[in-house]
Amino acid sequence: ILNVEQSPQSLHVQEGDSTNFTCSFPSSNFYALHWYRWETAKSPEALFVMTLNGDEKKKGRISATLNTKEGYSYLYIKGSQPEDSATYLCAPFGSGAQKLVFGQGTRLTINP
Amino acid sequence: EAQVTQNPRYLITVTGKKLTVTCSQNMNHEYMSWYRQDPGLGLRQIYYSMNVEVTDKGDVPEGYKVSRKEKRNFPLILESPSPNQTSLYFCASSLGLPITGELFFGEGSRLTVL
Numbered sequence: 001i002l003n004v005e006q007s008p009q010s011l012h013v014q015e016g017d018s019t020n021f022t023c024s025f026p027s028s029n030f031y032a033l034h035w036y037r038w039e040t041a042k043s044p045e046a047l048f049v050m051t052l053n054g055d056e057k058k059k060g061r062i063s064a065t066l067n068t069k070e071g072y073s074y075l076y077i078k079g080s081q082p083e084d085s086a087t088y089l090c091a092p093f094g095s096g097a098q099k100l101v102f103g104q105g106t107r108l109t110i111n112p
Numbered sequence: 113e114a115q116v117t118q119n120p121r122y123l124i125t126v127t128g129k130k131l132t133v134t135c136s137q138n139m140n141h142e143y144m145s146w147y148r149q150d151p152g153l154g155l156r157q158i159y160y161s162m163n164v165e166v167t168d169k170g171d172v173p174e175g176y177k178v179s180r181k182e183k184r185n186f187p188l189i190l191e192s193p194s195p196n197q198t199s200l201y202f203c204a205s206s207l208g209l210p211i212t213g214e215l216f217f218g219e220g221s222r223l224t225v226l
Contacts, residue, residue, distance in 0.1 A: 031211050043116075043217035043218055043219045044155075049212055051211075051212060099145075104154045
C-alpha cells in the first residue's frame with residue numbers, strides 16, 4: 001500500500017501572502033500524481049494530474065511541480081485569497097496499488 | 113451539465129437497518145468508485161468498478177456491497193449498518209482507470225448510524 005504524506009496538516013496564511021505545501025509518496029512504480037481541492041460542504045475537484053518528472057502545471061495563481069525520482073510534489077499558491085481556503089488533497093497512482101491513494105490533506109485557511 | 117449525483121446527502125439510521133446510497137453519473141464514464149472520509153484519515157476506497165458487471169474490493173470493503181448493472185449507476189449497499197460505518201461517503205467516476213484522467217466526485221453523503 002502506498003504511504004502518502006502531506007505536510008503541513010493545516011496552515012493559516014494571511015491574505016495576499018504566498019504559500020506552498022508538500023506531498024510525499026514512494027518513488028518506485030509511479031504512474032501519476034493528482035491534486036484535488038476540497039472546499040467545505042462541497043465535493044473535491046481536480047486541480048492537476050501530473051505524470052512526468054520535472055512537470056510543472058499552473059492554473060491561475062496555483063501551480064504544482066513534480067519530482068518522481070525523489071517522490072514529492074509541491075503545490076504553490078501565489079497571493080492567497082479567502083476563496084483559496086480549502087483542503088488540498090494529493091493522490092499518487094502507482095503500479096503496486098493500481099489505484100489512487102489519497103493523502104490526509106493540507107487544510108489551508110486564509111485570514112483576511 | 114456533467115455531474116455525479118449521490119442520494120441521500122444526509123441520513124441518520126439505526127444499527128441493522130439496511131440502506132442504499134445511490135450514485136449516478138451522466139458522463140458515460142467506465143470507472144466508478146466509492147470512498148469514505150473519516151477524521152484524520154485520507155479518502156479510503158471501499159469498492160470500485162471498471163465497467164458494467166465488473167466490481168472489485170478497495171481497501172475497506174467490509175460491511176458494504178455494490179452492484180453495477182448499468183454504466184451510469186453504482187449504488188452502495190449497507191446490508192446491516194453499524195456505528196463504525198458512520199462516515200462521509202463520496203462516489204466518484206472517471207473515463208477509465210484514473211491514471212492520467214481525473215476523478216469527478218459527487219457531493220457526498222453524510223451517514224450516521226446510531
